Amino acid sequence: MIQALFLLGFPAVVALDEPRNITMEEFFRRECDKGDQLACSKMDSLEKGLVIQKRLKDRSENFWHDIDTSLLMMGKKPNLQDAYPLVMQDFIRTENEAGINETLDTEKLPQCARHYHNYWINRKLWWPTNDDGTPDWPSIYIFIVDHYYGYCLKEDKEQDQ
Numbered sequence: 001m002i003q004a005l006f007l008l009g010f011p012a013v014v015a016l017d018e019p020r021n022i023t024m025e026e027f028f029r030r031e032c033d034k035g036d037q038l039a040c041s042k043m044d045s046l047e048k049g050l051v052i053q054k055r056l057k058d059r060s061e062n063f064w065h066d067i068d069t070s071l072l073m074m075g076k077k078p079n080l081q082d083a084y085p086l087v088m089q090d091f092i093r094t095e096n097e098a099g100i101n102e103t104l105d106t107e108k109l110p111q112c113a114r115h116y117h118n119y120w121i122n123r124k125l126w127w128p129t130n131d132d133g134t135p136d137w138p139s140i141y142i143f144i145v146d147h148y149y150g151y152c153l154k155e156d157k158e159q160d161q
Helices: 002-016 024-033 037-066 080-097 109-124 137-160
Strands: none
Touching: 024 037, 037 080, 037 137, 080 109, 080 137, 109 137
16 A cells, blocks of 8 residues: 555655756846845846856857958968957957956957967867858857957966966
C-alpha cells in the first residue's frame, strides 16, 4: 500500500516542485522587492549593462552602413588594423552622445590596432565571417571594442600595479 501511494504521489510532488529557470534579472528583482539593498544595487548595474549591450549591438550593425568595407579589405582578408580606429572613434562618440563620458587613448590606439590585426589575421588565420565567407563586420565591431577594453586598457592597469 505504501509503495502504491508513493508511486501515485511521487509524480504529483515532482510536478509541483519542478525546477524553473530564472534570469539574474528576475532573481535580483525578487530579492530587491524583499528589501535586499545589495540585490537592488546589482539589479541597477545589470540594467545599465543591458542598455549598454543593446546600444553596442545596434551600433555594431548600423555603423557599417556608412562605411565602404571594400576599402578595408586586403584581398580576401579584412584589414582589421585600419578598421580598429574607425570602430573605436565611433564607439566613443556614441557613448559620449549617450551621456557616458569615455575617452580614447589616441597614443595607444595604433599599438592596439596592430596587436588586434596580428592576433586575428597573422596568428589565428581566422576572423569572424558570414556564411558566404565575407567578414562579419558587426561581430568584428564588437570584438574590437572588447579587445580595446579587455586587453589594451587592462594591460595598462596591470603594468601600473
